[in-house]
Amino acid sequence: MEAEKKRRLEEIARRIRISVIEETYAAGSGHPGGSLSIADLLSYLYFAEMRIDPADPCKADRDRFVLSKGHTAPALYAALAERGYFPKSDLLTLRKLDSYLQGHPDMKGTPGVDMSTGSLGLGISAACGMALAGKYRGADYRVYTILGDGESEEGQVWEAAMFAAHYRLDNLVAVLDLNGLQIDGRITEVMNPTPHDTKFAAFGWNVLQIGAHNFAEMEAAFASARACKGKPTVILAHSVKGKGVSFMENEVDWHGKAPGKEEYAQAMAELKGGKADV
Numbered sequence: 001m002e003a004e005k006k007r008r009l010e011e012i013a014r015r016i017r018i019s020v021i022e023e024t025y026a027a028g029s030g031h032p033g034g035s036l037s038i039a040d041l042l043s044y045l046y047f048a049e050m051r052i053d054p055a056d057p058c059k060a061d062r063d064r065f066v067l068s069k070g071h072t073a074p075a076l077y078a079a080l081a082e083r084g085y086f087p088k089s090d091l092l093t094l095r096k097l098d099s100y101l102q103g104h105p106d107m108k109g110t111p112g113v114d115m116s117t118g119s120l121g122l123g124i125s126a127a128c129g130m131a132l133a134g135k136y137r138g139a140d141y142r143v144y145t146i147l148g149d150g151e152s153e154e155g156q157v158w159e160a161a162m163f164a165a166h167y168r169l170d171n172l173v174a175v176l177d178l179n180g181l182q183i184d185g186r187i188t189e190v191m192n193p194t195p196h197d198t199k200f201a202a203f204g205w206n207v208l209q210i211g212a213h214n215f216a217e218m219e220a221a222f223a224s225a226r227a228c229k230g231k232p233t234v235i236l237a238h239s240v241k242g243k244g245v246s247f248m249e250n251e252v253d254w255h256g257k258a259p260g261k262e263e264y265a266q267a268m269a270e271l272k273g274g275k276a277d278v
Contacts, residue, residue, distance in 0.1 A: 001216040013043040019078035024258040027095040033254040035075035037179045037239040042079040054084040066115040068123025068147035070104040085112035121156030131172040150182025153191040164232040165204030172232040179241035212239030
């Protein structure tokens with residue numbers, strides 16, 4: 001990967017993380033941990049991979065994105081705002097009455113959101129439908145979805161996996177955010193869904209593995225997914241929950257709570273490279 005491209009994506013991901021903290025602090029609620037873990041993936045998808053046009057969010061031949069782990073909407077909204085779908089100032093209305101930025105993505109009210117999600121397993125299933133529709137129509141758009149590793153405990157995920165392989169949806173890429181934690185603790189202790197690689201392979205998928213914070217590995221994996229014909233691709237992205245904020249990293253408590261005043265100041269100082277001002 002070119003050094004300048006890498007620096008640009010890193011800076012965008014940093015700004016996404018800053019927005020996640022600002023959003024959840026302003027709302028007094030939300031899901032910062034899993035939002036921070038996918039910031040790099042969203043940076044790559046929205047600024048390097050997907051064929052999209054913020055000036056025409058519903059353009060027929062656009063690539064589609066579905067956030068299957070819909071509770072991490074703060075990260076998606078931050079990426080959409082960075083890409084120019086709506087003003088960044090609107091991010092501070094997250095979860096407020098009359099805001100179009102609800103706690104989970106709403107396709108009817110939010111520019112750039114292709115599917116309303118929140119019920120785990122729903123998103124990847126909808127993505128399969130979008131990909132199949134593209135096949136029937138002879139369209140060349142691609143469909144991308146990000147789901148959580150805790151979400152992979154849902155039976156609906158594996159029904160979708162069976163469906164995608166059966167219909168040879170090679171225009172579908174599922175990214176599994178493997179941060180190892182869900183709301184109740186470690187995924188291996190709550191309801192162990194591993195090993196993901198052999199399971200997806202057994203369902204007939206093209207299986208790739210990357211570091212979720214490594215842009216060079218992302219570039220190679222998405223290129224490999226585009227080159228794969230006849231089967232869907234899953235990218236197992238090994239991530240750090242709460243990535244970028246030291247006291248949130250690998251801490252399950254930050255799955256679904258907002259930072260307080262001092263925590264907000266520390267997080268912003270870390271992300272902006274300054275000192276905390278409390």
